[in-house]
Amino acid sequence: xxxxxxxxxxxxxxxxxxxxxxxxxxxxxxxxxxxxxxxxxxxxxxxxxxxxxxxxxxxxxxxxxxxxxxxxxxxxxxxxxxxxxxxxxxxxxxxxxxxxxxxxxxxxxxxxxxxxxxxxxxxxxxxxxxxxxxxxxxxxxxxxxxxxxxxxxxxxxxxxxxxxxxxxxxxxxx
Amino acid sequence: xxxxxxxxxxxxxxxxxxxxxxxxxxxxxxxxxxxxxxxxxxxxxxxxxxxxxxxxxxxxxxxxxxxxxxxxxxxxxxxxxxxxxxxxxxxxxxxxxxxxxxxxxxxxxxxxxxxxxxxxxxxxxxxxxxxxxxxxxxxxxxxxxxxxxxxxxxxxxxxxxxxxxxxxxxxxxx
DNA sequence: GCCGAAGCTGCGAAATCCGCAGGCTTCGAT
DNA sequence: ATCGAAGCCTGCGGATTTCGCAGCTTCGGC
Numbered sequence: 001x002x003x004x005x006x007x008x009x010x011x012x013x014x015x016x017x018x019x020x021x022x023x024x025x026x027x028x029x030x031x032x033x034x035x036x037x038x039x040x041x042x043x044x045x046x047x048x049x050x051x052x053x054x055x056x057x058x059x060x061x062x063x064x065x066x067x068x069x070x071x072x073x074x075x076x077x078x079x080x081x082x083x084x085x086x087x088x089x090x091x092x093x094x095x096x097x098x099x100x101x102x103x104x105x106x107x108x109x110x111x112x113x114x115x116x117x118x119x120x121x122x123x124x125x126x127x128x129x130x131x132x133x134x135x136x137x138x139x140x141x142x143x144x145x146x147x148x149x150x151x152x153x154x155x156x157x158x159x160x161x162x163x164x165x166x167x168x169x170x171x172x173x174x
Numbered sequence: 175x176x177x178x179x180x181x182x183x184x185x186x187x188x189x190x191x192x193x194x195x196x197x198x199x200x201x202x203x204x205x206x207x208x209x210x211x212x213x214x215x216x217x218x219x220x221x222x223x224x225x226x227x228x229x230x231x232x233x234x235x236x237x238x239x240x241x242x243x244x245x246x247x248x249x250x251x252x253x254x255x256x257x258x259x260x261x262x263x264x265x266x267x268x269x270x271x272x273x274x275x276x277x278x279x280x281x282x283x284x285x286x287x288x289x290x291x292x293x294x295x296x297x298x299x300x301x302x303x304x305x306x307x308x309x310x311x312x313x314x315x316x317x318x319x320x321x322x323x324x325x326x327x328x329x330x331x332x333x334x335x336x337x338x339x340x341x342x343x344x345x346x347x348x
Numbered sequence: 349g350c351c352g353a354a355g356c357t358g359c360g361a362a363a364t365c366c367g368c369a370g371g372c373t374t375c376g377a378t
Numbered sequence: 379a380t381c382g383a384a385g386c387c388t389g390c391g392g393a394t395t396t397c398g399c400a401g402c403t404t405c406g407g408c
Binding site: 029037041042043044073074075076077080082085086087093095106107110116118119120122123124125158159162163165166168169 | 255331
């Protein structure tokens with residue numbers, strides 16, 4: 001019977017028709033876009049023609065897809081550095097416990113320039129936040145004067161970084 | 175006395191003569207390279223000529239500097255994505271306590287594909303590791319079968335991500 | 349059937365990238 | 379003091395890439 005072919009076709013149709021995931025507003029990514037992202041995870045400046053050759057698309061098509069991925073916020077092409085070499089000598093992860101509105105505290109942390117990373121978690125901390133500072137004084141100031149000063153912050157625990165062993169950006173490249 | 179002037183001169187000389195920091199192997203960065211990095215943190219594909227105009231250098235000079243920064247491993251230009259949109263639905267930070275050689279454990283974690291981020295810390299954990307997985311089963315497998323199986327791992331504590339609030343790559347751009 | 353949206357291709361013009369030769373300065377050695 | 383090597387910059391021409399646009403096809407709605 002031809003039901004298999006029909007199912008395959010309808011799946012293709014869904015892929016191309018609906019660019020959005022039903023659960024949230026995140027756009028849907030097909031295999032080709034994923035392959036393009038992989039290429040750019042290896043080298044953010046790789047030419048469109050080279051990417052096209054790798055994923056089986058014309059240069060113009062790759063260009064349009066990349067532009068859309070950037071516009072949609074699915075990916076960004078940026079330079080990433082080791083903070084130490086750029087003059088930030090103290091980093092720490094801070095575990096935070098909150099009473100009341102966790103998301104409000106998370107938003108407040110998000111607004112701080114020294115806070116690089118904020119995530120709400122399940123477990124013995126409500127929030128984990130990564131702090132990037134120039135020196136010890138700066139770090140102390142951020143943790144004690146700014147974070148702990150937030151109303152609703154019940155307690156914090158700090159983990160000062162001693163040595164960064166790994167930091168990759170290769171999701172999807174494995 | 176002139177000891178201050180002498181010290182100042184010798185420091186200048188060290189900066190320009192020796193591209194490496196004495197403490198570790200990290201190369202020294204001058205203000206211009208920092209400015210170039212800032213440009214590329216805003217847009218990893220910005221043309222060299224535009225960067226040159228912004229930092230006061232010729233196109234060729236910018237190109238040479240960027241190439242050197244990449245070769246030295248000071249920065250990398252890559253596409254970064256939201257893991258959720260590329261199909262990784264479970265993430266967690268894992269705090270680890272170790273008996274014996276902490277760095278050996280950290281190295282073992284570094285070799286795992288699902289481990290995105292490894293840092294040795296001071297505080298109540300010896301190591302923090304970020305895990306990126308496709309689903310709960312995958313996450314469970316990595317934590318229980320792979321991480322806790324490492325000899326020397328005394329205990330672990332997991333923080334499953336509920337919501338990622340902030341993730342920037344803008345060191346130096348503030 | 350007809351129309352609009354979305355996505356891909358091909359192509360020519362403009363912009364960018366790239367390699368290289370040459371100039372300038374610093375620094376160490378003779 | 380002079381010389382040579384090294385490091386870094388500029389300028390330039392050719393190769394490559396990017397960019398905008400017109401046209402084609404598919405698919406779903408009316």
